[in-house]
Amino acid sequence: MMLDNLAVAQVVAPLAAAPACLLPWRRVAWLLATTCSGFSFACALVLLGAALDGGVVVSEIGGWPAPFGIEYRIDLANALVLTIVSGISTIVLVTAFASLDGEIEPGRQPLFYSVWLLCLSGLLGMAATADAFNFFVFLEISSLSSYALIAMGRDRRALTAAFQYLVMGTIGATFILIAVAFLYLSTGTLNMADMAERLPSVSGSRTVASAFAFLTVGIGLKMAMFPLHQWLPNAYAFAPGAVSAFLAATATKVAVYGLVRFVFSVFGVDYSFGSMPLPLVLAALAAAAVLVASTVAIYQENLKRMLAYSSVAQIGYMLLGISLASPAGVAAAMAHVFNHALIKGALFLSLGCLAWRYRSSVGAELAGAGRAMPFTCGAFVVGALSLVGVPLTAGFASKWLLLSAAFQAGWWPLAVVVVIGSLLAAIYMWRALEVLYRRPASPAPVREAPLVLLVPTWVLALANVYFGFATEYSVGVAEAAAAWLFVATP
Amino acid sequence: MTDLVLAALFVMMIMTALAAIRLTDLFAVVIMFSIYSLLAASMFVVMDAVDVALTEAAVDAGIATILMLATLVLTDRWERPSARLRMVPLAVVCLTGAVLLYGTLDMPIFGDASSPANTHLATYYLTESPGEVGLPNVVTSVLASYRAYDTLGEVAVIFTAGVGVLALLGAARSGRGGAAPMRDNPVPRVIAKIMIPLIILFALYVQLHGDFGPGGGFQAGVIFAAAIILYAIVFGVDAAAQVIPPAGLKVMMTGGVLLFAGTGFVTMALGGAFLDYDVLVRDPLAGQHLGIVLVELGIGITVAAVVISVFLAFAGRRRAR
């Protein structure tokens, strides 16, 4: 009884707190935002616990039974996503206390926190819902707030980056709207479970095939699937530091979850992987993402941009896992959704610490930071090791899972792609580390970053190591989630 | 007869859409867009979607057009002409169009009463809503009760846009807003003074009558905002900021969202689900009515405040040299 209220509360609390953040005192706004985010995280943990016990938390909003009303369904797959999103949001918000002062004027900071809470609410709502149109509405909430958050960056290129993201994102959202229209037309309902029941009888219809295509492309635009990724590098590079860390760790992952949810729980495994050429298309695009994006990352001077291209490659890994169409492959994808959030969170937060002192993210301007700010760069090193996939880190756990899933399915070329991708990652990370540590230090000695920035960074960095050891929490949950998805598929 | 009207509307829409993308005078482009929206609204009326027509006319032909014109004033009127057709975008667009048309091949015939879309949920809402919600306007029942959560999301979206625009452009600054070129011209002044109270009255009517006819919070909020915008255009941004100060607008924006979400929290506290109006009052139908009135009020307040804020933010901006 309480659980279904919690499922709704975790999405509505940030939504209701956002207007309340419009106060003239920025510290109070920060406190409200962080507390609210923490509350959502607590709810998500409770729901994760309930889902691990094997239950599905169902919440009928408005008291109307589905499909006549909107319903929330929390199973293992989305409980995992909800936990990551709210967890990362809370950790990054702690750092925003200090990092924002260098990037956004004090008068505008309450507006920033308000929009942040809306973004959080949008992402959580996307993950929790079991209604196709509700998914679209909360997708738009998270998208619009992302455009606004990115545009608040200091550099004027943040504006053009936000505009390009807006145009591409709106086209993607409109494609999803078209897909929902076609699905509604074919089934007469908007509830995902109801759709899943009614789709098999019309599965030969060209309308459904068209819906599948539009949905994949629309969500692909949102998750920066190659070649629809062009908005991401500039958006992550020029957004405020906290925004880059939050969005890089969460926004695209929720889109990946969205694809997984529609593929498994609406269209069904047989249709998506049997009738539709999804495995081939996904695998090809994902492999291209890994190879091309990793290569481009090597040539980036701006470290944030390098990490952004790296994110495109990592999304490629997740899509590779899904394209294998096996429980092991999907488990690898879900595990990487979790682990990548930790990796990129730690990396972007350490760049945020560096930017705090050096006022830049360009490699050449950060030379010698390794000696001047040892703790910050230490966190960066941990994140880098995890990204490359060194054993005993979280990144290794998901890469290992992906490799074994690829071998199991007999798709040797994919395994080769994964290995090459890791080598390329090692190259660009080595370049970054080399600048940070080897080159002679710049003349002015620089102090370490403040604790409020450093501690959350190290929390995420250490989480990478912890979940590299205690894999039953990340990998175990992911495997259970994947198994559930395959069982519950129509 | 209906088919002739539909055909005429289609033809005009194609003409305006093509004109909008081919013209390089952006002022003409925006006006073409405004006409296109009005035609779309007319199309909606012909297709029995009266609530949608009202919203489309007010929002796209009204607010979106005004904001585009405001942007035009602050940027450039003329687009750089590029004569040739761009091949890659054309190819992408044709591919998308082809997939769309492919999808329409299996669609039911226009107007089919027995298609899956027009049965199941639709039949349920039409037959059961009198007993469960009790309002004649089924669109309002679905919007404000059955799918009220989507509407809360919608209010959140409009709120996000309002805060986003405020973050990007700042609240209206007085000083630049002192200019009011139409204030000394008697014709706009007199007509505005006559029209503004009527528009506000109409907005209140639309807000409260949405249960029985086309209308509701969104349309009412936009129409109310239009009255204030008209005032600002004729009498100056400063005068409008005195009538409704920017701080007051922020309070209204906040208040509207909290009213809507708060209704949901109250229902949770009373033991029901979120936004379950049945528990508000002893009689479920009265509870539904109360819930819907509160929620629509929240919507109207937020939409009005956001639209006015956004307009004032644009109007208060000095043109970049």
Added chain:
Amino acid sequence: MKEFLLHYHYWVVVFLMMTGLYAVVASGNLLKKVVGLNVFQASVFMLYISLGVVDGGAVPILRPEVTVYSNPLPHVLILTAIVVGVATTSLALALVVRIKEAYGTVEEDDIHRRDEAE
């Protein structure tokens, strides 16, 4: 005449959608992109509403003398979509104004050139 419309009205709507989409991807002027986006979205709305039309049906406001109504659900969905669309447009236009102030132009090619020059 009626048959033609019954089958081909989808084609007109799709053509309008593609016109809007072409303006978005092909135009170099940011304001025109926004207009194109709106044309694209308005056409999608028309597609939705046309799905819900019932032959001989009336406006879905319940009256005692009417028995057949058009489908109210697409109306609800499109109301939401229209509002989402205008919210996106206002944000987009605010960005265009700021870009003009920062770059001095709203033509994409010029903006790229000024960024490269940095």
